[in-house]
Amino acid sequence: MEAFKNDHIEAYIFQQAKGGNRESGDVYYLHAEEDYFICAIADGLGSGIIARQSAEVMPRILEEYHSETIEELLSRINEHMVQKRGAAVAIVKVDHVNHTIQHSCVGNVRLYIRQQDGKMIYPLPVMGYLSGRPQKMKTQEYTYKNGDLFFMHSDGVELRSPKSYLCQSDDPLALSETVRETVKPGDDATFIAGSLLL
Secondary structure, eight states, rough: OOOEEOOSEEEEEEEEEEETTTTTTEEEEEEOSSEEEEEEEESSSSSSSHHHHHHHHHHHHHHHHTTTTTHHHHHHHHTTTTTSOEEEEEEEEEEETTEEEEEEESSSSSEEEEOTTTTTOOOBBBBSSSSSSSSOOOEEEEEEOOTTTTEEOOOSOOOOHHHHHHHTOHHHHHHHHHHHTTTTEEEEESEEEEEOOO
């Protein structure tokens, strides 16, 4: 499990390939600037190398254009999916100055946010996947407070009760270790668990 820490974010990343495959069809990306943090998961359609070829479009675009809006980034990724299998992609951008977290997703990569008062936020993704065809994008924005938890995962991670996992975990490491024990080897699986710090 990989760890990522700075003054604003503490995050843990887990990834495993589907049993029998050397490469995962999931790809993740994290990047921090002084005033914002961005992370994303792309789940290529299918599994193995062909799925990974689609998923790898996402980190290449974010590495070069991470300062752009989430919708601009998703549009760029979509343009590069022509003649590829396609991918579900979710992007989270945290603004440290305004204490907001923005999210947009096309496909079945899910995000959950547990606020300090126990309230859960379940942003709804846009159905489908990025394939090069015109796609509707929808960005949602929430304010956050110190210690709010977020959890983003591909469909290889099955959470029967996301609220119970997030509410019973005091920090992202505990959450990561609890969820990791539930992941089965039957699919590519990736998750990012993080806490937002002021």
